[in-house]
Structures are given as C-alpha cells and as structure tokens.
Amino acid sequence: MRRELGIARCGLACCLCSENAECGGCHSDSCPGITQCENRRCSAEKGLSHCFACEKDCKKGLLSKIKPYAFTLFVKRYGMDRLLDCLEENEGRGVVYHREGIVGDYDDFDDAEQLIAFIKTGKR
Numbered sequence: 826m827r828r829e830l831g832i833a834r835c836g837l838a839c840c841l842c843s844e845n846a847e848c849g850g851c852h853s854d855s856c857p858g859i860t861q862c863e864n865r866r867c868s869a870e871k872g873l874s875h876c877f878a879c880e881k882d883c884k885k886g887l888l889s890k891i892k893p894y895a896f897t898l899f900v901k902r903y904g905m906d907r908l909l910d911c912l913e914e915n916e917g918r919g920v921v922y923h924r925e926g927i928v929g930d931y932d933d934f935d936d937a938e939q940l941i942a943f944i945k946t947g948k949r
C-alpha cells in the first residue's frame with residue numbers, strides 16, 4: 826500500500842491501485858482518466874479536494890459505481906485516516922483491492938452499507 830497516495834477525488838483508493846507504479850495518484854495530475862473525469866472537473870470547480878468534501882449525495886461520474894460511492898460515504902462518516910487505516914488492516918488480512926484488472930474484493934457488493942461494513946471488518 827502506498828498510503829501517501831491516499832484517496833482519489835472520486836473515492837477510488839490510489840494508495841492500493843494497481844496502476845500506482847506509473848500513476849502518481851489523482852492529485853498528481855497523472856491519472857489516465859484526467860481529461861474525461863467528471864468528478865475531477867466538478868470538485869475542482871467547487872474548490873473541493875474530493876467528492877467526500879461535497880454536501881451532495883451524488884452519483885455523477887465514478888460515483889455511479891459502488892466502490893468509489895461507498896468509500897466516499899465512509900470518509901464522510903468516519904474520515905480519511907480511518908478509511909486508510911481500515912484498508913491497510915484489510916490488506917494485512919488478505920483482502921485484495923485489484924485482484925483482476927481493476928476489479929477486486931471491494932467490488933463484489935450491491936449495497937453500500939454492506940460494503941462499508943466489509944471495509945470496517947474485512948469480513949463478509
């Protein structure tokens with residue numbers, strides 16, 4: 826885990842992303858999706874560092890996907906340090922963020938509350 830890369834504007838975990846050997850993370854401007862990222866554009870226009878700093882319950886862009894949406898909700902409730910602590914602990918338990926391509930153990934959920942419970946415990 827490259828904890829220093831933190832969480833992307835949209836809620837994806839740059840710190841655990843399989844692209845992070847080449848990509849310096851969302852805030853480095855080297856994300857491959859930078860030109861078309863709706864969350865980047867919108868949060869920057871609002872002067873926000875991340876979508877979790879926004880008051881809206883929003884499903885725009887990557888927030889239409891369960892993982893960044895639930896990670897964003899988690900940070901709104903508990904803070905970014907707690908999310909990074911949980912992700913680090915879960916990595917130690919064998920939870921894999923990107924197992925095949927960009928899909929891993931945090932993607933296999935339909936319900937944000939169930940995914941938030943999994944983030945906290947690493948157990949289903």
Ligand code: SF4
Pocket residue numbers: 833837838839840842843844845848849850851852855856857
């Ligand atoms: S590809 Fe996107 S999610 Fe992955 S490290 Fe780069 S900015 Fe973060």
Ligand code: SF4
Pocket residue numbers: 863864867868871873875876877879880881883884885886
């Ligand atoms: S409106 Fe949506 S995309 Fe824009 S900053 Fe807020 S949460 Fe992010």
